Amino acid sequence: MSNLIDIQSQIEKLQKQANEIKAKEFHSTVQEILVKMQAFGITVKDLQTTKPSKGPKQKSKEAAPKAAKKDKKAGASVAAKYRGPNGETWSGRGLTPKWLSALIAQGQPKESFAIAPQDGTTASSAS
CATH class of the missing domain: 4.10.430.10 (Histone-like protein H-NS, C-terminal domain)
Structure with a gap:
């Protein structure tokens, strides 16, 4: 049966392992992300939007008036x-x-x- 001290020791050990794995995989993960961003034409500005999009941005003539209408009513x-x-x-x-x-x-x-x-x-x- 484990006690609190044993569990905290295990947590600390696992946290160190997680940090080591993160450090090893960080550079390759960033490179993968950059490759995908370039392939899909994604910019940093696209990543900073408040709502995640479900696909490429498509300009819709209907979307803008609906959003403006909601903003007028709200508040x-x-x-x-x-x-x-x-x-x-x-x-x-x-x-x-x-x-x-x-x-x-x-x-x-x-x-x-x-x-x-x-x-x-x-x-x-x-x-």
Whole structure:
């Protein structure tokens, strides 16, 4: 039965062996990679992309607009429609925040916390 000290000793011994093998094979592995990069026309810039591609780069006229459309939607901020007495704000989207729910439960109308729009329209017409 092995104890912790024996296992740690084995780990250290195996780690040394792994480092030796890595050192021996490093140069040949780099050469293999360079040969494949040259054969496929891969550049260092291709390797630095955030998404791995499944094949050669193909320029698609459809791909760019779809990506741009997703970027516009993702993380788009919406102007606040309601402001609480302590400066809290809510866009009117999603669940009603606790501060506003509590005030409504006290009998205050939600519209009394509406922020006047900057564009000249009325708060009641924008729902």
